[in-house]
Amino acid sequence: xxxxxxxxxxxxxxxxxxxxxxxxxxxxxxxxxxxxxxxxxxxxxxxxxxxxxxxxxxxxxxxxxxxxxxxxxxxxxxxxxxxxxxxxxxxxxxxxxxxxxxxxxxxxxxxxxxxxxxxxxxxxxxxxxxxxxxxxxxxxxxxxxxxxxxxxxxxxxxxxxxxxxxxxxxxxxxxxxxxxxxxxxxxxxxxxxxxxxxxxxxxxxxxxxxxxxxxxxxxxxxxxxxxxxxxxxxxxxxxxxxxxxxxxxxxxxxxxxxxxxxxxxxxxxxxxxxxxxxxxxxxxxxxxxxxxxxxxxxxxxxxxxxxxxxxxxxxxxxx
Numbered sequence: 001x002x003x004x005x006x007x008x009x010x011x012x013x014x015x016x017x018x019x020x021x022x023x024x025x026x027x028x029x030x031x032x033x034x035x036x037x038x039x040x041x042x043x044x045x046x047x048x049x050x051x052x053x054x055x056x057x058x059x060x061x062x063x064x065x066x067x068x069x070x071x072x073x074x075x076x077x078x079x080x081x082x083x084x085x086x087x088x089x090x091x092x093x094x095x096x097x098x099x100x101x102x103x104x105x106x107x108x109x110x111x112x113x114x115x116x117x118x119x120x121x122x123x124x125x126x127x128x129x130x131x132x133x134x135x136x137x138x139x140x141x142x143x144x145x146x147x148x149x150x151x152x153x154x155x156x157x158x159x160x161x162x163x164x165x166x167x168x169x170x171x172x173x174x175x176x177x178x179x180x181x182x183x184x185x186x187x188x189x190x191x192x193x194x195x196x197x198x199x200x201x202x203x204x205x206x207x208x209x210x211x212x213x214x215x216x217x218x219x220x221x222x223x224x225x226x227x228x229x230x231x232x233x234x235x236x237x238x239x240x241x242x243x244x245x246x247x248x249x250x251x252x253x254x255x256x257x258x259x260x261x262x263x264x265x266x267x268x269x270x271x272x273x274x275x276x277x278x279x280x281x282x283x284x285x286x287x288x289x290x291x292x293x294x295x296x297x298x299x300x301x302x303x304x305x306x307x308x309x310x311x312x313x314x315x316x317x318x319x
Contacts, residue, residue: 001113004030004084009216010061013068018057021113023105029085030078031110032057033117034064036071045123045146045314046114049076050107050139052130052154053095054191054225056083058216063292066303072310073122075114079106079135082225089181093189093226096181100239103135104142111143123314127306129292130154130264134240137272140249147313149306150255151291156240156268158261171234180231187227193217194224202262202289209293244268248276254309255279256302258287258294 006018016034023029036043047067049060057076064074078085081097085106088096097103115121123146128136133153140148159167167184174180188195193203193213204210217224228236253276257269273281282305284291284298291302 001116006032007058007216007220009219010058010064011212012058012061012064016061016064019113021106021109023080023109025102025105027080027086027102027105029080029106029109030057030083031113032060032064032074032076033114034061034068034074035117036068036073037119042119043073043122044071044311045125046073046075046118047310048110048114048124048126048145049074050126050128050132050136051076051079052132053228054082055129055132056216056223058220058223059213060292062212063303067307070303070307070311072125072307073114073118075110075117077106077110079103079131083223089229091181091189093224094181094183095225095228096232097235098231100134100235101138104138107135107139107143123317125149125310125314127151128153130289131236134236134243137243137249138239140251141246145251146317147252147254147310148249149309150253151302152257152261152264152289153255153269153272154236154240154264155244155272156265157236158263158265167233168237171230171237174230174234180234181229183227184230184233189226191217191224191226204288204290204293204295205286206293206295209290213293240268244272248272248279252309252313253279254282254306256282256284256291258289258291259283259285260288263289 001019004018004020013034018032021029056078060076067074126148129151131154133150198210287294287298
């Protein structure tokens with residue numbers, strides 16, 4: 001592993017570092033590492049944080065403070081095609097991936113790097129936000145975890161019922177017609193947090209957290225990502241449909257979904273959770289998509305519940 005930049009705008013805990021990881025197919029991605037070991041003795045385990053589409057590791061520096069203070073290491077990823085990771089198209093503003101399974105190569109590189117950084121083998125837990133929830137649900141069938149938590153997981157995309165069939169048809173035909181790299185309809189090259197105004201935005205009701213996100217992007221525009229490509233949309237639709245048809249992983253699960261969610265499909269989240277034995281769904285009233293960027297009360301509840309949830313299941317594994 002080679003050292004990579006970790007920008008101070010993350011506002012994360014002390015001791016944070018970032019690394020370049022090379023995946024099995026040669027794509028270079030970036031991982032942030034915030035260790036808890038040494039602060040309060042040995043760490044309880046490691047949180048594998050899977051960010052959403054357009055995101056980057058600095059966005060979760062403040063979240064890392066919460067988990068490190070509770071005795072957990074935290075690792076977070078720049079997935080291929082976003083943040084400082086390699087991008088697939090000549091236009092770096094377009095979110096694109098060849099196949100959704102390619103993200104699992106990033107997961108494998110992340111897990112291998114974390115094992116190398118841990119002073120001894122530790123229990124792993126996962127938090128998957130938005131697209132990271134889709135990647136994480138697939139990973140939960142493949143990698144060793146003791147528990148999983150999700151924030152507004154992308155197990156479906158919210159479309160108007162009239163638009164949904166057109167999204168399937170247009171995205172399916174995009175690659176044969178040579179249009180797979182074009183922006184999906186209704187999306188733009190500018191990243192949402194810079195293109196939108198705080199008033200009635202779909203991410204958060206907390207203005208201070210809104211400006212925290214914007215400040216990172218204004219200081220480091222290379223982190224920005226615009227809308228997804230038509231081909232990304234098609235591969236995402238196929239993956240989400242396949243995941244919902246699979247049985248739930250045999251894993252303890254805690255999921256948060258905002259009461260005013262307008263980006264992912266709440267119906268898909270409810271269907272998955274209803275078929276996940278023992279899983280718990282929490283729906284903060286009025287909350288928008290970014291649970292970890294929401295009001296202080298919503299954030300505090302998420303951190304307290306996930307930390308307690310992870311502590312319980314890490315102890316159960318330890319015996």
